Amino acid sequence: MSASEQEIKNLIGKEYKQGFVTELETDTFLPGLDEAVILRLSKVKNEPEFMLEYRLKAFRHWQTMKSPEWAFVKFDPIDYQAISYYSAPKRKENGPKSLNEIDPQVLEAYKKLGIPLDEQERLAGVAVDAVFDSVSVATTFKGKLKEAGVIFCPISEALRDHPELIKQYLGSVVPHTDNFFAALNAAVFTDGSFVYIPKGVRCPMELSTYFRINAANTGQFERTLIIADEGGHVSYLEGCTAPMRDENQLHAAVVELIAMKDATIKYSTVQNWYPGDKEGKGGIYNFVTKRADCRGENSKVSWTQVETGSAITWKYPSCILTGDNSTGEFYSVALTNNYQQADTGTKMIHVGKNTSSTIVSKGISAGKAQNTYRGLVKVLKSAENARNYTQCDSLLIGDKCGAHTFPYVEVKQPSAQVEHEATTSKISEDQLFFCQQRGLSAEDAVSMIVNGFCKEVFRELPMEFAVEAQALLGLSLEGSVG
Amino acid sequence: MNTATATRYAVKYQAIASALPGQTLPWLQTLRAEALMAFSESGFPSPREEEWRYTNVSAIEKKLFSPSISLPAGSIDAQWLKSYQLQDAWVLVLVNGHFSAELSVLDDLPEAVSVMSMAEALAKQPDQVQKHLGLATAQSEHGFVAFNTAWFTDGLFVHVPAKQVLDRPIQLLHIVTDADIMSTTRNIIIVDEMAEAKVIEIFIGVYSATSSEIVADNAYLTAAVTEVYVGQNADLTLYKMQSESEKAYHFGGSYIKQARDARFTHHNFAFGGLLARSDIHADLDHASECELNGLYLGSKRQHIDNHTRINHLKPYAVSREVYKGVLDDRARGVFQGRVIVAIDAQQTDSQMNNRNLLLSDDAEADTKPQLEIYADDVKCGHGVTVGQLDEKSIFYLQSRGIDEETARNMLTFAFANEMVDKIKIKGLHDMVLEQVLTRFPQEGVNKEWL
Numbered sequence: 046m047s048a049s050e051q052e053i054k055n056l057i058g059k060e061y062k063q064g065f066v067t068e069l070e071t072d073t074f075l076p077g078l079d080e081a082v083i084l085r086l087s088k089v090k091n092e093p094e095f096m097l098e099y100r101l102k103a104f105r106h107w108q109t110m111k112s113p114e115w116a117f118v119k120f121d122p123i124d125y126q127a128i129s130y131y132s133a134p135k136r137k138e139n140g141p142k143s144l145n146e147i148d149p150q151v152l153e154a155y156k157k158l159g160i161p162l163d164e165q166e167r168l169a170g171v172a173v174d175a176v177f178d179s180v181s182v183a184t185t186f187k188g189k190l191k192e193a194g195v196i197f198c199p200i201s202e203a204l205r206d207h208p209e210l211i212k213q214y215l216g217s218v219v220p221h222t223d224n225f226f227a228a229l230n231a232a233v234f235t236d237g238s239f240v241y242i243p244k245g246v247r248c249p250m251e252l253s254t255y256f257r258i259n260a261a262n263t264g265q266f267e268r269t270l271i272i273a274d275e276g277g278h279v280s281y282l283e284g285c286t287a288p289m290r291d292e293n294q295l296h297a298a299v300v301e302l303i304a305m306k307d308a309t310i311k312y313s314t315v316q317n318w319y320p321g322d323k324e325g326k327g328g329i330y331n332f333v334t335k336r337a338d339c340r341g342e343n344s345k346v347s348w349t350q351v352e353t354g355s356a357i358t359w360k361y362p363s364c365i366l367t368g369d370n371s372t373g374e375f376y377s378v379a380l381t382n383n384y385q386q387a388d389t390g391t392k393m394i395h396v397g398k399n400t401s402s403t404i405v406s407k408g409i410s411a412g413k414a415q416n417t418y419r420g421l422v423k424v425l426k427s428a429e430n431a432r433n434y435t436q437c438d439s440l441l442i443g444d445k446c447g448a449h450t451f452p453y454v455e456v457k458q459p460s461a462q463v464e465h466e467a468t469t470s471k472i473s474e475d476q477l478f479f480c481q482q483r484g485l486s487a488e489d490a491v492s493m494i495v496n497g498f499c500k501e502v503f504r505e506l507p508m509e510f511a512v513e514a515q516a517l518l519g520l521s522l523e524g525s526v527g
Numbered sequence: 528m529n530t531a532t533a534t535r536y537a538v539k540y541q542a543i544a545s546a547l548p549g550q551t552l553p554w555l556q557t558l559r560a561e562a563l564m565a566f567s568e569s570g571f572p573s574p575r576e577e578e579w580r581y582t583n584v585s586a587i588e589k590k591l592f593s594p595s596i597s598l599p600a601g602s603i604d605a606q607w608l609k610s611y612q613l614q615d616a617w618v619l620v621l622v623n624g625h626f627s628a629e630l631s632v633l634d635d636l637p638e639a640v641s642v643m644s645m646a647e648a649l650a651k652q653p654d655q656v657q658k659h660l661g662l663a664t665a666q667s668e669h670g671f672v673a674f675n676t677a678w679f680t681d682g683l684f685v686h687v688p689a690k691q692v693l694d695r696p697i698q699l700l701h702i703v704t705d706a707d708i709m710s711t712t713r714n715i716i717i718v719d720e721m722a723e724a725k726v727i728e729i730f731i732g733v734y735s736a737t738s739s740e741i742v743a744d745n746a747y748l749t750a751a752v753t754e755v756y757v758g759q760n761a762d763l764t765l766y767k768m769q770s771e772s773e774k775a776y777h778f779g780g781s782y783i784k785q786a787r788d789a790r791f792t793h794h795n796f797a798f799g800g801l802l803a804r805s806d807i808h809a810d811l812d813h814a815s816e817c818e819l820n821g822l823y824l825g826s827k828r829q830h831i832d833n834h835t836r837i838n839h840l841k842p843y844a845v846s847r848e849v850y851k852g853v854l855d856d857r858a859r860g861v862f863q864g865r866v867i868v869a870i871d872a873q874q875t876d877s878q879m880n881n882r883n884l885l886l887s888d889d890a891e892a893d894t895k896p897q898l899e900i901y902a903d904d905v906k907c908g909h910g911v912t913v914g915q916l917d918e919k920s921i922f923y924l925q926s927r928g929i930d931e932e933t934a935r936n937m938l939t940f941a942f943a944n945e946m947v948d949k950i951k952i953k954g955l956h957d958m959v960l961e962q963v964l965t966r967f968p969q970e971g972v973n974k975e976w977l
Contacts, residue, residue: 115577424913426888441903444873450898456913459885465896465911471903 061319061354064289067154067259071178073132076262078125080104083232086131090201090235093208103221103231110225116388117417117449118357120330123295130233132178132260151177154257172197174238174254176267181236186250193249195279196241200268203239210241214272218301218338218365226297227334230266234299237267242277242308251280251507258287258318258329264295271301273308275341280311280507286354287319291327293356298333306341306368311349313506314362318354325384325413328356335362336392339371339400347374348391349505356385361419363392366400366428373402376502381414381446390420390452395428395461404435405501410446417449424461431458437467440498532588533567540678543594547680548646554657555649562676571670578669581861581893582804582832587776592709592748594678595623599704603630611700611731613954617642618698624680624710630700641686642697645713648684655686659715663754663782666838667808671778675752679713682751685726689719689758696725696952703732703775706745714753716763720786723762727955728753730779730799732772746774746801753781757789757815764792766955770962771799773827780806785815787841794950795821795850796959797831798966804832814843821850822946824966825858825890832861839872848879853943854890864909865897872902879909884916884942916942940967 072089074082083104087097112122134151154177172186174197181199190197196207204211221231238254258265273279287294296318302310312335321328331354337346348362358381364373375391393402402422410416416439424431439448450467472494480490496503549555571588572579599622608630612618619642620630626644636642641652648656664672683699703710718724732745749771757763771777777800785791789812797803809817823831837846852860862881883892896909916938924934943963950956 439898439900441900441905444903445870446903447899447901449900450896450909452896452911454894454911454913455891456883456885456893457889457891459888459890459915461885461913462915463911463913465909467896467898467909469898469900469905469907471905 061289063286063317064319066288067150071132071134071260073260073263074129076127076129078128078130078233082130086233086235089131090204092201092204095208095212096204099216099221100232103228106222107225107228107232110228112225116359117415117419117451118359118386118388120293120357123330125229127262128264128295129260129262130264130266131235132263134177154259172250172252174199174252176236176238176254176256178258178260178263178265181238189249194243194246195248196239197252198239200237200239200270201235207239207241210272211239211270214301214303215270218303218336219299219334224334226332227299230268230297230299230334234266234268237269237298239269240271240279240281242273242279244274245276247278248280251282253282253284256283256285258294258296261290262292264297267298269298269300271310271312272303273305273310275306275308277305277308279309281313282507283312283314284317286317287329289319289322289327293328293330295330295332300333300335302337302346304337304339304341304344304346304371307343308341309345310337311347311507312337312362314350314352316350316352316354316358320354320385321356321383323383325356328385329354331355331358331360333360335360336365337363337373338365339368339373341368341371343370344368345372345374347376347505349376349502350378351502351506352377352379352387352389358387358389361390361392363394364402365394365396366402367396369397370399371397372400375402375404375406376505377406378409378499378502379407379416380409381411381416383412383414385414387415388417388419390418392421393423393433395424395431395433397427398429399431400428401432404433404437406437407499407502408437408439408448409442409495409498410439410448411442413445415447415449417451419451421453421455422463422465424456424458424463426457428458429460431461433461433463435465438498439467439469440495441469441471533570535591536674537563537567539591539593543596543680546596547678549649549653552649552653552657555660558661559677562673565668566670566673566677569670569673571674578834578863580895581863582802582830584802584804586802587748590707590746590748590776592707594680594711595625595708598622598625598627603702603704611729611958613696613698613727613952615954616696616698616727618700619644619683620700620702621681621683621710621712622702623704623708624712626681637691637693639688640691640693641684643684645679645682645684645715648715652684652686655717656684656715659717659754659756660713663756663784663810664752664780666810667780667782667806667836671750672752672780675711675713675750678711679752680711682713682715684714685716685724687718687722687724690721692723693725696727696955698727698729701728701730701749701751703745703747703749703771706747709748709750712751714751716753716765717756718758718761718763720758721760722758725764725766725952727766727952728768730769730771730777732775732799744774745772746776747772748776749778751779753779755781755783755791757783757785757791759786760788761786762790764794764951766794766950766952767805768796768959768962769799769803769805771803773799773801775800777803779804781808782806783809785809785811785817787813788815790816792818793820794946795819795833796946796962797821797823797833798962800831801828802830804834806834808836808838810838810840811844811846813841816844817846819846819848819850820946820949822943823850823852823860824943824963825852825860826855826966827858828856829858830861831858832863834863836865836867837877839866839868839875839877841869842871842873842875844872844875846877849946850881851942851946852883852892853886853939854883854892855886857887857889859891859893862894862896864895865899866907866909868900868902868905868907870901873904875902875905875907877905877907881911883913884939885913886939
């Protein structure tokens, strides 16, 4: 028995591999935030006038707001004046035209992360937008996507090239008044990805953005906007890492998805920000607002997330099911170890008729970590025949961690069927014994059990990402997922 | 606004402050003064507080109910009262928050057992009361508890000594006779080591003493707090049936402390009141067992909130919780259930279940089950459903020649009756069943089926 406990301990104590720093010449703003900083930011990015107005409006609203305190996480107050709001690798005029013009150091960094920006590489089926600190440094396969009519570019580029789309959709799902971090993001967001899938187009390849925080004392405020027009179909992947530092860094992103009639958006995240060291020092504060609006009939949005990094994760990818027959899905694996804290879950707001939602959340808590599922299922009166199924399972590894489940269910429509189930357990001695008795080593047994525990979520991930997700989980629970 | 309310209520209560029981006990005076201070600061809870998220009690603040100074003069129709009085039980009756010796039946009590009014206990056993008053509520302080501590007029005091098994249940009857008044009562139930008891608490407010008529729509406020102490290996079953008048406001809190191996079972039937909230908070010790059952039926514009908390503080404890709700018309049912497993409480076994049936387009169910777990070797789960009757079951009954409406009523009734059937006391079972049948949203459930 104690032998297997030792095995488990070994499994969960592994180092963060993406913690390197890339030495670069950068353009970085001095720390501090006021209207002048926003003006400068907007100018550096060469944005249209309406965007600056939007930012200032958001900033003024943000100043009236207070940092929320309701989540099940503990952290010292953040000094927003001590953060630099813009940092970018120095570059030539007008930005790189091709991969050859990108700073080789940056390319090297991505290569090290296993995300080759070279289009001929292994992940050839995936178009990647690489965001390095505050700017997008490269987007691959632009030409091929253009042929299909798909727009996939950094949001700062979309602001210049497609202002009408931005004007129409930006802030329409997450308004700048939504919450403290969304307001801050609206004021200072620097880059992110923009995707537009025109009518009836099925995106020919997976789209992906890789976010990298590199510079110290900065925050990353990215903004992602994905629009799938009538009958459009897109699968989008997001990955993120950061260097190991003793200070906490803030990552406050906003993601907005809009699915029109018959459109489908699949959004997958493998979040692996630096989680802090074993004593809980350093790490990223991942305070993110993600929301999808299923506007059209028969639209569908599916969120899949694998959360292994960050000192604190605080996010609730949500679906507003406005269109009749629309579907929302949420599949999540959240793994916390050492002193990590996660307060994550989803909101499913049923507005249209015959809307359905599925929530599968798997929380794994190890070390001294706290892992919380918090979710809301709300069925409005208009949502006839709405259907929800929720399943939240927590797995505890170690006796000093915590796992919590806080679901909220609000139903105003009698024809709705809402189910919620939650369980909390640990890997039992019986299960381990059974596996070992059949000839598996303790490590393989734990691996198998954890893998089985997460299987429902992993099978929702796109092929390319499933590989990475398993590798990441392996990072935190050494090789236990295979 | 809250503070203003507190002041307004404080002014009202000054009139009876000198008549409250326990004037000669300095510790109680201090306790009341502290509670008054706490209430003045916080007022009644607001929906901004997480534990009161779905329940807005501002109507109580606006209404400004008056305390009843003493027992009402008019007599209560004994015949009417009988329908609520259990045979073969010790019965203590509180009218408008004051003990009525005339209506109570407390003969043949075993020698060492105390069943008396709180006022009497404060006079006869002040030490016992001092030891227990405010201990079980310590972790659940909010406006209503402070309000109750500051101004309780009377209540029930029960002390069952070690190894004493009571062969009859103790029944506490709360009757409120008039509109606009407030009944503020505090109970203490102590069951010592290896003793066993059953206590039934019933709230009714349909009878008017002054006009001798049955009045179903008096608007009044009940703010009752019960503190329960279950000793080592002791067994206590607490039944609560809340059948207040249609326009009444009800707050009833039960706060339980269980010792090692203690068993506690609670049955909560919430039927009446315009706005009714129950708190059931239990602290569990080593290997104690806790079972919470609840049924709430809401119709018209009723708002019924049940708030439970089970605190597993030590290893090996078991808790089971089942709450069912049937909501019709514009009624709103709220269930908030929280299970906390402390860091040392290994081998905890906890299950919670909440099921809601919505019968009309305007009914609403809000449910919030919570698991907060700090130990790793536990087995915890919860389940929630909100929905309609199973269409297949209805079809099955129809295929056997039963018309659809009857089939629906049968199934709805069966859904609720499962909780009623858990009552082990015949008289009480029939009384609760009667309440379910009269309050049943639709006609057509035939008593002969039962």
